[in-house]
Amino acid sequence: MKNVTDFLKKNAWQAATVILLLLFLGKGCTSNKISKLDSKFSESEARLEKKIDSLNSVITQFATEKQVRDQMEITMLNYLIYEDDLDNGKTSLSEIKNKIESND
Numbered sequence: 001m002k003n004v005t006d007f008l009k010k011n012a013w014q015a016a017t018v019i020l021l022l023l024f025l026g027k028g029c030t031s032n033k034i035s036k037l038d039s040k041f042s043e044s045e046a047r048l049e050k051k052i053d054s055l056n057s058v059i060t061q062f063a064t065e066k067q068v069r070d071q072m073e074i075t076m077l078n079y080l081i082y083e084d085d086l087d088n089g090k091t092s093l094s095e096i097k098n099k100i101e102s103n104d
Contacts, residue, residue, distance in 0.1 A: 082096045
């Protein structure tokens, strides 16, 4: 133990220089790793934002629940009208079929 303390007293500036050099290199390497990870995550974030934006644009093209319900009610109403006309003898199945096909 005495030899170590004597060595450090004689070569204190060299030991301090080596320790500071190791700390400086360690900090530089860590900072470099952090900057690499930051750029990697920035690229990933940009790609994810682009995907989210494209998904949002696709979702806005879908019908809403209200639109689906309204269309279902219109279809059911038309069905009831056709059924009533058919029951009362006002129209035939072929005429109903022709009306439906002409609407498409």
